[in-house]
Amino acid sequence: MPPLDGERRAELVRSLGALRARIADACIVARRDPHSVTLIAVTKTFPAVDVATLAVLGVGDVGENRDQEASAKVVEVAELLRTGADQRVAPPRWHFIGQLQSRKSRSVASYAHAVHSVDRLELVEQLAAGVTRAGRDRLDIFVQVSLDGDPARGGVPSDRVVALADAVVARSELRLRGVMGIAPLAVDPRAAFADLAAVAARLRAAHPEADAISAGMSADLEAAVVHGSTHVRVGSALLGRRDQDFG
Ligand SMILES: *Cc1c(COP(=O)(O)O)cnc(C)c1O
Numbered sequence: 001m002p003p004l005d006g007e008r009r010a011e012l013v014r015s016l017g018a019l020r021a022r023i024a025d026a027c028i029v030a031r032r033d034p035h036s037v038t039l040i041a042v043t044k045t046f047p048a049v050d051v052a053t054l055a056v057l058g059v060g061d062v063g064e065n066r067d068q069e070a071s072a073k074v075v076e077v078a079e080l081l082r083t084g085a086d087q088r089v090a091p092p093r094w095h096f097i098g099q100l101q102s103r104k105s106r107s108v109a110s111y112a113h114a115v116h117s118v119d120r121l122e123l124v125e126q127l128a129a130g131v132t133r134a135g136r137d138r139l140d141i142f143v144q145v146s147l148d149g150d151p152a153r154g155g156v157p158s159d160r161v162v163a164l165a166d167a168v169v170a171r172s173e174l175r176l177r178g179v180m181g182i183a184p185l186a187v188d189p190r191a192a193f194a195d196l197a198a199v200a201a202r203l204r205a206a207h208p209e210a211d212a213i214s215a216g217m218s219a220d221l222e223a224a225v226v227h228g229s230t231h232v233r234v235g236s237a238l239l240g241r242r243d244q245d246f247g
Contacts, residue, residue, distance in 0.1 A: 009053055012132045015238050016057055023232065026225035037225060039175060040095050042217075042235030046068065047074035054238075055081060055092045063116075063233050066099025067107050074111045097180075097214075097233055100152040104128040114140035115213045116180040116233075119156045123168045124174065131173040138175045141168045142231075145199050146193045148184035154183070158199045162206050169207060178212030178230070189220035193227035200228065215221045 019039070027034040043051050051062055051073060053247060064070035080090050093113035100108060100117050108115060109130025118141050121177060133138050143164050146155030154166040155166055161179065168176045181196040183189035192216055200213050215222025218237035225232070 001022045011098055011240075012050065012053055012057060012238070013239065015240075016054070016059065017235060019238050021191060023225065023235075024220065026222040029222070030226045031223065039166075039194055040097070040214075040231055041238055042097065042233050043073070044098075044235065046239045048080055049067070050060040051077045051092065052080040052089075056084075056089050060090075060092050061095060061113075061231075062092045063095040063235075064099040065096070065247065067100075067104040070094060071107055071111060072172075072208045074221045095231075095233075098199065102126055106133060110136070112139060114142065114177065116142040116209060116231075117144045117154055118142065118164070118168070119144045119146075119154055121164065121167055123162070123172060128171040128173040130213070132190060139175060140177045141174045142177050142180040142212065143168070144180045144182075145196055145205070147195055148187065149183045150184075153182070161199055161203055165203055173231060174206055176210045178210045180214035180231075182217075183215075183220050183223075189223040190227070193224050193229070195219075197227045 019163045023037055023079055024034045027037060038061055040061045040063040041054050042208050044065050074094055076128060080142060081089050081091055094111055095114045095116060096108045096112045096118045103121055105126035109127045115127060143161050144155040146157055146163055161229050165176055168174050179196060179200045183192040203210050212230045214231040215229040216232040218234050221232045221234060
């Protein structure tokens with residue numbers, strides 16, 4: 001995998017260092033252990049070689065938001081890491097973070113380590129069926145919470161989170177991890193992430209093991225870490241500007 005030693009690798013080393021420093025600084029402000037925050041590198045629109053390079057640099061978790069793109073990249077990255085110089089590097093864990101169409105859930109269940117965008121019962125059932133069909137271990141599930149009350153952007157209203165979580169827990173193929181949220185554009189992210197933290201606390205009261213919060217992106221990860229995020233999903237601050245942005 002030649003680009004590993006090229007300019008792009010140096011660029012990724014620099015941006016990864018700067019990003020890790022941002023997360024560490026945010027943890028100091030929040031009085032949190034930096035190990036309590038998992039970085040998910042959002043690699044949508046970027047090539048498989050970038051994912052492989054990040055894996056070699058120690059990034060073990062990557063996020064994608066479209067099944068068609070992700071399912072092809074999973075195969076390419078495994079191949080790059082298998083045939084590349086750094087043979088001991090394990091493939092990353094794939095996190096599906098985008099709105100999920102029901103008909104794609106079987107495919108996603110065949111490669112994803114976690115799905116962060118579960119917002120309806122139908123997905124719970126289809127992802128569980130997909131895990132069985134693929135003969136895989138349990139799939140981690142984050143219930144996506146709507147923080148702007150606009151169902152078009154994905155997410156379940158906060159008063160329906162526990163009921164949906166109950167359905168996840170009822171399926172042995174799935175493991176409930178916690179909640180996921182995206183700060184609405186027009187709102188102060190601190191307010192949005194405080195709301196999400198309150199929803200997360202209510203979920204933990206019902207399901208104590210569901211202690212994860214997937215929140216924070218390039219522009220607002222500091223606010224998310226202050227409000228308890230355990231999984232930040234960062235794309236552009238790490239990989240650069242996206243030419244075609246699928247959201
Ligand atoms: C694209 C995307 C991200 C990353 O956004 P950046 O602003 O590039 O860091 C995070 N979460 C979701 C759900 C996304 O679709």
